[in-house]
Amino acid sequence: MSPVRPSPRLDSAGAVAGHIEALVGIDRRLAPVRDFAGDVQPRITEPGFVGIAHVICGQQLSVASARAIWSRFELLPGALDPVTYLSLSEEAVRATGFSGGKFRTVRVIAEAMVAGELDFAHLETLPAEEAVRYLVAHKGIGPWTAEVYLVFCAGHPDVFPAGDLALLKAVQHGLGLDARPSIKDMIGIAAAWTPHRSAAALLFWRYFAVMRDREGLLL
Known part of the structure; x- marks a missing residue:
């Protein structure tokens, strides 16, 4: 056998x-x-917009700090959907603990999703290196963010x-x-x-x- x-x-x-x-x-x-x-x-955590926003939230932060910021961010009305996120002000998002850079990176992701330029379902069909390239093509997404998303949100094996x-x-x-x-x-x-x-x-x-x-x- x-x-x-x-x-x-x-x-x-x-x-x-x-x-x-x-x-x-x-x-x-x-x-x-x-x-x-x-x-x-x-x-494994939630894929798509919520998952990538969660990973971005945790960049260069301790686990405890990231958890505290995310707990405030996810309660912000409209924060967990790409369409409604685009209606939020930078001031409102930064009040949860996001930096200006992270606010803008999540906005780039939201814009790309709304425009049909970023498809997370398609991402999961790609080989590892190609999947990383697909994500880092969006401003603000570096290799660590892309790779951590693929492991924790997409369950990518490699x-x-x-x-x-x-x-x-x-x-x-x-x-x-x-x-x-x-x-x-x-x-x-x-x-x-x-x-x-x-x-x-x-x-x-x-x-x-x-x-x-x-x-x-x-x-």
């Missing part, structure tokens, strides 16, 4: 486990990382946000590297984990959290 192929979308615990099993088969260095990290759960500081720290520690990898180096390391790079990201984020909570490291 042939082995069961992992689900292409990381939207269930079973799918994540299948991808991690395949990942460890590719790179045996990840076996102790998996054993230490323990259970890795999917982290994306690794190489610019994420927690991932860089976790990979250095988990693989026993002498120095924290650069973004370029991290892209090269993660390339070997194709087509399971998103599972690798989820694994190392979990590894980072366990190390931080148990031993106070990696902070």
